[in-house]
Amino acid sequence: MSTTISKTAVDTSNFRSPSFYYRSAREGMRDFLTEADIERRGDVLLPAFIGWSSREGSGVFDPVRECGFGAEFYDLGATLAADVSSIESKLSAGSVAVVVVIHYFGRTDPSIAAIRRLCDQHGAILIEDLAHGFFTSFQGGDAGSQGHVRLYSLHKMFPLNSGGMAVYESDQLVSGQTSTAPEMAERVLSYNWQAIARKRRAVFLTIASRLAALPEKDQLFEMMWSQLDEVDVPQTLPVRILGGNRDAIYEALNAQGYGMVSLYHTLIREIGESDQFASMNELSRRIINFPVHQDVDLEAIKGLVDAFQACLHSVAV
Numbered sequence: 001m002s003t004t005i006s007k008t009a010v011d012t013s014n015f016r017s018p019s020f021y022y023r024s025a026r027e028g029m030r031d032f033l034t035e036a037d038i039e040r041r042g043d044v045l046l047p048a049f050i051g052w053s054s055r056e057g058s059g060v061f062d063p064v065r066e067c068g069f070g071a072e073f074y075d076l077g078a079t080l081a082a083d084v085s086s087i088e089s090k091l092s093a094g095s096v097a098v099v100v101v102i103h104y105f106g107r108t109d110p111s112i113a114a115i116r117r118l119c120d121q122h123g124a125i126l127i128e129d130l131a132h133g134f135f136t137s138f139q140g141g142d143a144g145s146q147g148h149v150r151l152y153s154l155h156k157m158f159p160l161n162s163g164g165m166a167v168y169e170s171d172q173l174v175s176g177q178t179s180t181a182p183e184m185a186e187r188v189l190s191y192n193w194q195a196i197a198r199k200r201r202a203v204f205l206t207i208a209s210r211l212a213a214l215p216e217k218d219q220l221f222e223m224m225w226s227q228l229d230e231v232d233v234p235q236t237l238p239v240r241i242l243g244g245n246r247d248a249i250y251e252a253l254n255a256q257g258y259g260m261v262s263l264y265h266t267l268i269r270e271i272g273e274s275d276q277f278a279s280m281n282e283l284s285r286r287i288i289n290f291p292v293h294q295d296v297d298l299e300a301i302k303g304l305v306d307a308f309q310a311c312l313h314s315v316a317v
């Protein structure tokens with residue numbers, strides 16, 4: 001008599017997404033670009049909002065350059081959502097082999113599923129950059145479920161000095177990839193992801209509701225996202241400074257002990273020097289991010305928002 005239901009699961013391919021662990025997301029990207037069997041060695045298509053700093057370089061762009069790939073850039077809207085028609089026209093031109101979509105600050109790109117369909121039509125590989133989206137990708141939405149490759153920066157979301165992860169949709173793109181930091185799996189599995197996600201959302205919503213009540217909203221600053229979608233877990237809360245000097249506001253708040261973040265204060269030269277992406281350059285001069293991580297004390301948020309409000313007036317344009 002043949003068994004129709006085994007006592008335990010034995011199919012090693014069922015629901016499997018091969019994963020590799022690194023010291024950083026960029027190391028995972030480099031391993032993919034070096035080792036994967038990318039059939040058509042064309043260009044890598046990236047979003048036109050990629051930061052650079054003298055200390056860190058560019059975590060997104062450096063691996064592309066170092067691995068000898070050509071780079072092209074597509075447009076983004078004011079909320080940093082990918083412009084699908086811009087991606088489509090680049091894919092139609094025929095030289096793109098890999099498309100990178102960044103879920104900025106943990107917000108699911110609304111078109112990620114449509115972009116995957118386009119990539120499939122054109123035979124391109126989709127990389128989802130979830131450097132900011134580790135927790136978002138476990139909330140049941142589209143983020144983290146569409147890319148052939150999904151890249152995570154663990155040290156950005158957990159209290160770790162280093163850590164990156166690459167998860168592949170299947171074994172098809174896996175050949176010689178190797179983990180350089182397998183211990184990251186143990187570190188990350190030692191945290192309660194659901195509790196962290198809940199806390200990050202609670203911090204975000206508390207800061208957002210205080211900001212929304214400020215009379216300076218839409219005069220001296222504006223929110224970049226009108227709401228926090230249920231499937232999203234933020235990395236930070238981005239706002240756009242309309243009046244006042246963003247760098248001075250950043251310095252003043254950090255001097256008061258409020259860990260404001262300025263991730264994309266400078267864009268890589270390839271974008272920064274292009275007139276085509278003037279709106280992204282403008283955004284990089286105005287954006288500032290509030291911390292919403294799991295250690296933020298909800299009681300300290302009133303002080304943070306009061307200090308921000310005061311800075312909007314005290315800091316010269």
Ligand SMILES: Cc1ncc(COP(=O)(O)O)c(C=O)c1O
Pocket residue numbers: 023024025026027056058059060102129131132152153154155163164
């Ligand atoms: C969107 C995005 N992707 C990837 C990276 C690279 O992350 P890591 O520092 O883990 O290499 C960064 C940060 O540098 C980032 O902001």
